[in-house]
Amino acid sequence: MSTAEQGAASVDSVEFGLREAADHLAEPGPTDDKYSRGVLGVVSGSAVYPGAAALTVEAALRTGVGMLRYLGPTRAAEFVLHRRPEVVTAPGRVQAWLLGSGMPRPDEDGGADPEVTEHVERALSSGLPLVLDAGALAQAEGRAGPMVLTPHAGELARLLGVDRASVEADPLASARTAAQRYGATVLLKGYRTTVVGPTGAPMHVEQAPAWLATAGAGDALAGILGALLATHSRAVLDDPSLLGPLAATAAVLHGRAARAASGGGPFTVLDLCGRLGLVIAELLVLRA
Numbered sequence: 001m002s003t004a005e006q007g008a009a010s011v012d013s014v015e016f017g018l019r020e021a022a023d024h025l026a027e028p029g030p031t032d033d034k035y036s037r038g039v040l041g042v043v044s045g046s047a048v049y050p051g052a053a054a055l056t057v058e059a060a061l062r063t064g065v066g067m068l069r070y071l072g073p074t075r076a077a078e079f080v081l082h083r084r085p086e087v088v089t090a091p092g093r094v095q096a097w098l099l100g101s102g103m104p105r106p107d108e109d110g111g112a113d114p115e116v117t118e119h120v121e122r123a124l125s126s127g128l129p130l131v132l133d134a135g136a137l138a139q140a141e142g143r144a145g146p147m148v149l150t151p152h153a154g155e156l157a158r159l160l161g162v163d164r165a166s167v168e169a170d171p172l173a174s175a176r177t178a179a180q181r182y183g184a185t186v187l188l189k190g191y192r193t194t195v196v197g198p199t200g201a202p203m204h205v206e207q208a209p210a211w212l213a214t215a216g217a218g219d220a221l222a223g224i225l226g227a228l229l230a231t232h233s234r235a236v237l238d239d240p241s242l243l244g245p246l247a248a249t250a251a252v253l254h255g256r257a258a259r260a261a262s263g264g265g266p267f268t269v270l271d272l273c274g275r276l277g278l279v280i281a282e283l284l285v286l287r288a
């Protein structure tokens with residue numbers, strides 16, 4: 001589907017841009033410590049997709065958290081620690097959770113190991129802000145609490161029990177259906193990223209170059225959003241309608257970092273992650 005067709009199908013959403021994103025960034029102050037900044041819990045990756053664990057963690061750290069607790073499978077944890085020794089692999093208090101990137105769905109052969117499943121179950125019933133991605137999307141069923149679902153069109157089609165073409169024909173209506181069904185904010189990925197909450201006006205973000213259509217880019221987006229939820233946890237618990245602007249902010253950071261990494265050509269997902277700090281610094285200047 002062309003961008004023009006996507007636009008025509010989504011005339012009801014408003015563009016969420018740089019200035020709006022700048023207003024949804026948490027900047028630490030002199031009295032902050034690693035706990036007050038926000039701790040993100042991450043359960044991602046698997047024996048099949050250990051890379052997704054590294055990408056979610058890298059993106060979250062680069063977006064800025066006080067601490068990241070990684071509680072995924074052992075092989076992925078070793079890989080994560082090797083790359084990022086600042087990650088903590090002991091359980092403990094967190095302010096938000098990112099679940100599912102690179103993990104099997106509960107109905108898939110093999111499933112996750114029992115220890116990982118227990119971490120996921122605890123997170124799902126914690127009442128804390130959640131990002132549910134990839135293998136954790138179906139866990140939204142029957143859950144209460146503030147959560148953002150981050151499907152691509154194929155995953156949203158699976159969730160809704162429709163074919164992918166019908167999601168692509170009207171991304172906004174499809175995302176809205178899921179938002180209402182699950183009482184969640186839905187961030188639907190694609191060239192245009194659509195964000196819809198169970199209430200409130202839908203938004204869209206178009207900051208990214210098409211070079212971003214590359215494996216692992218969605219894992220990085222999930223990490224960015226997880227970090228934003230951890231650093232805005234109290235505000236989200238007070239006002240869950242903040243989930244929409246925070247999800248859209250994640251898409252803006254992701255797209256801008258992709259553009260910076262690209263410079264007009266191809267790039268890797270780790271290149272994108274490496275640009276996040278400067279993109280955030282640029283946006284913070286905008287609101288000064």
Ligand SMILES: NC(=O)C1=CN([C@@H]2O[C@H](COP(=O)(O)OP(=O)(O)OC[C@H]3O[C@@H](n4cnc5c(N)ncnc54)[C@H](OP(=O)(O)O)[C@@H]3O)[C@@H](O)[C@H]2O)[C@@H](O)CC1
Nearest residue numbers: 049050051052101102103134135153154155164215216219
């Ligand atoms: N480095 C890592 O560790 C990485 C790990 N990753 C992890 O992998 C897991 C699986 O995620 P995934 O998006 O790849 O698969 P999945 O959710 O089953 O959706 C498939 C959809 O795509 C479509 N489709 C398939 N082939 C197509 C084609 N050639 N050209 C066009 N369309 C095609 C297909 O549509 P269909 O044709 O079936 O309608 C269906 O809609 C997930 O946990 C993720 O986090 C990834 O992030 C990558 C990096």
Ligand SMILES: Nc1ncnc2c1ncn2[C@@H]1O[C@H](COP(=O)(O)OP(=O)(O)O)[C@@H](O)[C@H]1O
Nearest residue numbers: 152189190191209210212213215216217218219
């Ligand atoms: N044509 C495109 N132009 C810009 N961004 C895109 C395009 N296609 C996909 N993206 C972005 O790339 C990311 C892909 O995520 P996803 O499909 O989950 O891939 P993966 O599972 O491999 O990480 C999303 O953030 C999506 O918005």
